[in-house]
Amino acid sequence: MTKRIGVIGTPGKWSTETLADALYERTGYRRVIDMGDVTLDLSTGALMHDGVDLCTLDGLIIKKISENYTPHALDRLEMLRIAEAKGVRIFSRPEAILRLVDRLACTITLANADIPxxxxxxxxxxxAAADALRRFGSAVFKPLFSTKARGMMLLDNGPDAAAQIDGFHSANPVMYIQQKMDLSGQDLGMVFLNGEYLCTYSRVGQAGSWNTTIHSGGKYAPFEPDADLIALGQRAxxxxDLTFTTVxxxxxxxxPIVFEVSAFGGYRGALQGCGIDASTLVSDHVLRKVSA
Structure with missing residues (x-):
């Protein structure tokens, strides 16, 4: 019997579409779901997208809950719990992703697990923010809801610091401040599927950029970690309990230090940095689970 698996993501985006393509090749069913187009009727329990009740599908893969992380994205995850309660298998589970979209929730979980x-x-x-900047000398001020370094500010302790903190605070009442670390121009993405280690890639920053994100001109490259580093990623x-993630x-x-655990994983990094087609691996894993 053909399984109907929908992909929650951003229509037109490469990772969303390649995942939907991989599922179509295996099942003949293809549905890309923008949560902005989904309506929940609590009186009937229907979660409707373009005439289809998502509660009738066999499974859903969450590739991206929103183009930009905001508290609004948490509401979208709450809506999906209705489908999950009706027996729809969701990868990764909304409750797991809820702890990652908010940067602070991710950080507290890592701290409680003694992750450096x-x-x-x-x-x-x-x-207190000014005092932290004085102690750190240089710090990155991060929004609680953001990806790819969007909205982050690198501040150095100096005469303009108070005004810069004031500007950041006006948009971010809860300030998340991390000491700027010496990364030697690169950081790593450690890829896991269902808790099993797959590979590691590096993001090499563009000259003159303080962060290594691809959004800021960074490039992917292969990287071979040692056993201790793999064990750290595993613990983080x-x-x-995610289906697919990048640490x-x-x-x-x-x-080594851990910055965060990704709610959705880096499909492009896995492909360009490791030569691994995450869309194929995730699709096969999900179909095994819903068919079991």
Missing amino acids: MPPTIITEDKA QEPF DVALTPTG
């Missing part, structure tokens, strides 16, 4: 991270201060107090992703790791003079 950059020195981090979270505060709503501008005086374990509390989240962002950096090598510093004082040892």
Whole structure:
């Protein structure tokens, strides 16, 4: 019997479409779902997208819940819990992703698991933020909801610091502040499928850029980690119970640190950095699960 698996993502985006293509090749069924087009009727329990009740599908893969991370994205995940309660298998589970879209929720989970991270201060107090910047010397101020370094600010302690903190605070009442680390121009993405290690790629930053994101001109390259580094990535992703994820790791003079665990994983990084087609692997894994 053919399984109907929908892909929640951004229509037209490469990773969303390649995942939908991989599922179509295997099942003959293809549906890309923009959560902005989904309506939930709690009186009937219907979760409708373009005339189809998502609660009638065999499974859903969440490739991207929203083009940009905002608190609104959390509401979309809550809506999907209706389908899950009706027996639709969802990969990764909404409850797991809820702990990752908010940067602070991810950080607290990692801290509770004793995962090494950059020195981090979270505060709503501008005086405390200024004190943190003085201690760190240089720090990255990060929005709680963002991807690919969007909205992040690199601040150096100096005469303009108070005004810069004030500007950041006006848009981000809860300030998430991490000491800027010496990354030697690269950081790593460690790829896991269903908790099993697949590969590691590096993101090499463009000259003159303080971050290594592809959005800022970085490039993917292969990387071979040692067993201890793989074990660290394994420990970091374990509390989240994700179908597919990438753990962002950096090598510093004082040892490796983890920045975050990705809610959705880096499909392009896995392909260009490791030569691994994540769309195929995820599709096969999901179909095995829903067919079991």
